[in-house]
Amino acid sequence: MDRCISDTSTWMEGMKLTLNQSKTEFILIGIPQQLAKCSNMAINIGGNEIYALSCVRNLGAYFDKYMTMEQHIKSKCKAAYAQLYNIGKVRKYLDHQSAKKLIHALVHSHINYCNVLLIGVPKYIIQKLQMVQNTATRVLCRIGKYDHITSTLTSLSGSLWNLALNTIYVY
Structure with a gap:
């Protein structure tokens, strides 16, 4: 996961874009049994730990962890x-x-x-x-x-x- 984030950040820098760490969110989507195995998961972006949310917004659409x-x-x-x-x-x-x-x-x-x-x-x-x-x-x-x-x-x-x-x- 860290390598993927690093590659994305490098690509964005090459395209003269900046990754806004304060607005970066992520979500884990799955059934309750799968999500129970991944509780309290966090990723590290630029020294900031970001935890999985239960609902995120992308392009005005809201997605929750069960996709309801x-x-x-x-x-x-x-x-x-x-x-x-x-x-x-x-x-x-x-x-x-x-x-x-x-x-x-x-x-x-x-x-x-x-x-x-x-x-x-x-x-x-x-x-x-x-x-x-x-x-x-x-x-x-x-x-x-x-x-x-x-x-x-x-x-x-x-x-x-x-x-x-x-x-x-x-x-």
């Missing part, structure tokens, strides 16, 4: 709900098309980000993203919290509303 993607979905849902809250505050001033574009730009960008990583994730985790989409539909179409949503989702499915979501989500 729960932290990723949690963070994306949180960001999407924050945007929906803001859109809901100004929704009465927007026409349908403007609200639809705004939701596509600010909400669907969060729930679609890195969704290819979610293939094979259990339905109960994916259901959280479906709930965000249902809330977005309610904000767009001004539907009450307890009103039925299925028919509205079906009517919107012909548009770009479900473009990237159809491959993973189940209605």
Whole structure:
């Protein structure tokens, strides 16, 4: 491991890049039995000992040590709900098309980000993203919290509303 880190550091220096030791993280991924064998593992980078984390972020996607993607979905849902809250505050001033574009730009960008990583994730985790989409539909179409949503989702499915979501989500 030390040789690999040294080689990476040498390559980066050759490319006029610097390894930021304070932001360097690593994670061990595996099943609980495998991870129990490697507890408290640390690597040495530039005199600093870095310990394995339970969750790391790479290019905006969160990976946990069991690859459940729960932290990723949690963070994306949180960001999407924050945007929906803001859109809901100004929704009465927007026409349908403007609200639809705004939701596509600010909400669907969060729930679609890195969704290819979610293939094979259990339905109960994916259901959280479906709930965000249902809330977005309610904000767009001004539907009450307890009103039925299925028919509205079906009517919107012909548009770009479900473009990237159809491959993973189940209605």
